[in-house]
Amino acid sequence: MSAKNLIHTRIWREEPEPDNPFATSAAYCRGYDVFGEMVGQARWVEMLYLLFRSEALTVAQADLLEALAVAVANPGPRDASVHAAMCGGVGGSSAAASLIAALSVGAGRFRGAREIFDAMTAWDYCGTDMDAWDAYCHRDTQGDKVDTWPKREHAPGFDPHGISTATSVLQMLGTLARIGASPRLSWLVLQRRQLEKIVGLPLDICGVAAATFSDLGFNPNQGEMLYLLLRLPGAAAHALEQEDYGYKRFPFYPVELEDDPNIKVTP
Numbered sequence: 651m652s653a654k655n656l657i658h659t660r661i662w663r664e665e666p667e668p669d670n671p672f673a674t675s676a677a678y679c680r681g682y683d684v685f686g687e688m689v690g691q692a693r694w695v696e697m698l699y700l701l702f703r704s705e706a707l708t709v710a711q712a713d714l715l716e717a718l719a720v721a722v723a724n725p726g727p728r729d730a731s732v733h734a735a736m737c738g739g740v741g742g743s744s745a746a747a748s749l750i751a752a753l754s755v756g757a758g759r760f761r762g763a764r765e766i767f768d769a770m771t772a773w774d775y776c777g778t779d780m781d782a783w784d785a786y787c788h789r790d791t792q793g794d795k796v797d798t799w800p801k802r803e804h805a806p807g808f809d810p811h812g813i814s815t816a817t818s819v820l821q822m823l824g825t826l827a828r829i830g831a832s833p834r835l836s837w838l839v840l841q842r843r844q845l846e847k848i849v850g851l852p853l854d855i856c857g858v859a860a861a862t863f864s865d866l867g868f869n870p871n872q873g874e875m876l877y878l879l880l881r882l883p884g885a886a887a888h889a890l891e892q893e894d895y896g897y898k899r900f901p902f903y904p905v906e907l908e909d910d911p912n913i914k915v916t917p
Contacts, residue, residue: 661701680704695719702872711866714830718862721822722855722877724884727901731756732885739889740897752885753878759802760810761856766877768806769860770870778837784848805849807857815842815852823858832865 667673677684680700695715699707725732734755738748756762776782787805804810827835863873
């Protein structure tokens with residue numbers, strides 16, 4: 651077959667049908683036959699990993715990535731990205747618009763994908779060195795670096811509004827560490843209290859996710875992209891649900907107004 655008839659990148663190669671150069675006869679991801687071998691045999695997370703990395707997952711790595719995907723699939727309606735998708739749904743926006751809203755709002759440096767990037771960068775910089783974490787979290791690590799994002803305001807991977815480590819975070823960390831037996835997660839289980847004491851903030855879900863991505867061999871750019879992708883199912887489901895519910899059944903936080911106009915004050 652002539653090379654000019656092949657559509658290929660380092661990730662993907664397609665071979666056309668003999669009678670139609672625009673129809674795909676075979677597609678290969680990193681050399682693996684997608685429709686001839688992978689479909690029906692490979693797990694979704696194995697395909698996901700193969701797209702971002704040049705080698706296949708081990709069984710333990712696949713279990714770890716799948717568990718992480720379950721943990722972050724739905725951040726819940728209190729999360730800003732899901733809330734944005736719900737606003738799109740209740741307002742009658744298209745499916746794409748609701749998902750774009752979730753991506754845009756969930757991209758930032760507070761529980762968003764950019765915080766994953768920051769936290770993974772911190773893991774690359776600090777590893778399991780407690781002194782390095784102390785220096786990283788309490789110094790201006792950005793310096794004069796030009797960045798399109800607003801300057802980070804808290805240690806990445808930790809909850810700036812937290813009082814104590816949430817039960818869900820502890821459960822997620824413990825489970826993922828047992829599944830993967832990976833270096834960062836295992837160290838985090840043992841040193842979490844000391845690390846939180848140094849940082850001055852409790853660990854957050856995005857901190858556990860960042861450690862997991864790093865243990866799986868992803869770089870910060872890949873982790874940022876994956877975090878955006880893996881959180882979309884919850885945003886999509888809540889957008890569709892809210893579209894059916896309408897604005898009168900939108901789950902707002904209970905708020906007590908000091909000057910509630912519905913309450914008449916007797917002079």
